[in-house]
Amino acid sequence: MAKDSQTKKISAFVVETEWEGVKVEHRCHFMGLRALANAVISFTHVRVPRENLIGQEGKGLKIALTTLNDGRLSIPNGSVGAAKRALSICRTWASERVQWGKPVGKHEAIAHKIADMAANTFAMESIARLTTSMSTQGNFDIRLEAAACKLWNSTRGWEIVDDVMQIRGGRGYETEISLAARGEEPVNAERMMRDYRINRIFEGSDEIMHLFMAREAVDKHLQVAGAMIDPSVSLAQRLGTLPRIVVFYAWWYPTRWLGWGRWPRYSGFGRFARHLRFVDRSSRKLARQIFHGMLMHQAKLQHKQAFLFRIVDIADELFVMTATVSRARMMAEAGLPEAEKAAKVADLFCRNATRKVRKLFHDLWANDDVGKYRVALGVLEGDQVWMEQLLEGLPATASQKRAKLATA
Ligand SMILES: Cc1cc2nc3c(=O)[nH]c(=O)nc-3n(C[C@H](O)[C@H](O)[C@H](O)COP(=O)(O)OP(=O)(O)OC[C@H]3O[C@@H](n4cnc5c(N)ncnc54)[C@H](O)[C@@H]3O)c2cc1C
Structure with a gap:
């Protein structure tokens, strides 16, 4: 370009x-x-x-941005492949490796990892299939879905790869060549880790994906009420936009409270109805919290990344829950033999996601964001350099390290 x-x-x-x-x-x-x-x-x-x-x-920029949405989907789809391979490695190893009188997979700590791995793999595939099919149909604007899918799958995939390393124990850290040389199965956990990590950095890093989605989340409010929080806008201009704002929010805000997200809604989804009701209620709650965040932080909201990232993480979890439930239901409706098994992992995923979303909602307003930011500024200004210098015998700072390398 x-x-x-x-x-x-x-x-x-x-x-x-x-x-x-x-x-x-x-x-x-x-x-x-x-x-x-x-x-x-x-x-x-x-x-x-x-x-x-x-x-x-x-037209280069337009071409780049358009192809980016579809191109970005290669990462979450690849992540599904990695997760499936990870599940297979862990299922085999955790059944074979016996410690303290039983297979490691039957010790609760490892069993829970395996259950979450299976649930997340199903969820990853569900969101990747949904988003990719939207892209293939060609008549959807998939900017948000592609970003959500990329962010969610690359992050969960990394957690899964990390769990493979943990479950394989010392053999996880050993290269496949070394394993093969001593007659062990050459499982490539070490290589998976090296190859996989970049997925959270390229094609839009975790942070940039969060910011991109956060911008979309507040976009409507900025369109309607942006002038009220823009310090460069005069008082007269602000007052001029007031009637439009009042009209919009007189309808918008109450409807974020109204709406029925409880029984008997979604009853047709059987055991998944409760999860969809939660998604329904949480979506409206999320819209309200974004609005409250705007009122609270006003123009500073764009710098409140911790708040915005939690908002995005909630939205992402709700999106994945919906995709997961839809796929499990589709499998049941199609009479697939695996449908009942899929329902179990879909249900576990939704239970995990519900807990995560509740915590994220709580943390929106009860957190250490301001204090943590202050500590970070202090670290950047050198307040804690004393701590780096405690590493006796090692170069304390990057510049010292460079100097040492240059003289080596
Ligand atoms: C193996 C590999 C292959 C690559 N292939 C390609 C390729 O084919 N084509 C291509 O164009 N590029 C490619 N890249 C580049 C890649 O896309 C970038 O490295 C990536 O986008 C991150 O940009 P950066 O390295 O400049 O990080 P920086 O922008 O310097 O970011 C550093 C860190 O700060 C975070 N950060 C940055 N801005 C903000 C912000 N405003 N708020 C909060 N956090 C922020 C980032 O998320 C990151 O964690 C490749 C990189 C690698 C390592």
Whole structure:
């Protein structure tokens, strides 16, 4: 991609590394994904033939943003693959490995990990299937769903990979080559960990996905009442927007309280009805909390990332609950032989998610966000450097470390 210095528009095109003026300055090496050929590349007076243009000239940014939504879905789908492999590894190992007189999988601590792994894998696949099918149909705006799916699956996938390492014990940390050399099954938990971690960083990091979704969550309020919290807007202008705001919220706010999210709603969903009722009630509660957050923090809300991230996490859990219940019900309606088994893990997932959502709602208003931020500022300003210097014999700071490396 490059920006035209005159029109300031971005265009996308293909450049071949053999061309004159293209130089691979440095080939990057990563802890995992070792087949990648990312590099620092310099371009000096490179001439690009017109036929190498992708799409229309000046439309590069639009192409990038549009393809990003679909491209982003490769991560949550890949995460499902990793989770399935992890489940298979853990099921086998936790049944075979005996400690303290029984298979490790039958000790409650490990059993619970395995149950959550199965429940989360089912949920991950449900949300990936739903979002991918929306993308394939082509008539949905999937920006939010793709971001939610990417964020949720990459995070749960990482937790699952971490659990594989824990459940495999010392063998989890051992490379597959070493395992094979001593006659053990070459399970690649170590490699999974190295390869998987990047999923929470590229194609939109955890933090950027949260911010992107948070912006959408407050967008309607900013459209309607943005002027009231914008310090650059004059008092007269604010008063001018007041009637429109009053009309909007006179309808909007009460309807976030009204609505029936209890029995007999969703009764057709059988054992899942209670979970959908919870999603229904929590969605309205979430809308109210976003509004309360705007009233409380006003223009500062954009900097209240802890508050905004919790909002996004609640929305994400509710979305995944819905996808999970829908898939379990679809499997039952289709008469699939696995439907009853799927229902068990879907139910467990929803119970876990309900607890998580309740805690997140609680933490919205009872937290240490301000104090924690102050401590972080202190750390950044060097308040706690004394603690780093306690590492006797090791370079205390990054600059000392660099100096040591330079002289080595
Ligand atoms: C193996 C690998 C392959 C890659 N492949 C590609 C590729 O094919 N194409 C491509 O374009 N890029 C690629 N990248 C780059 C990748 O997309 C970026 O590394 C990633 O988007 C994060 O950007 P950054 O490294 O600049 O981190 P930074 O932006 O420097 O962020 C550092 C940290 O701060 C957080 N952060 C940043 N801004 C905020 C904020 N406003 N609020 C809160 N937290 C914030 C980030 O989430 C991150 O945790 C690749 C990277 C790697 C490691």
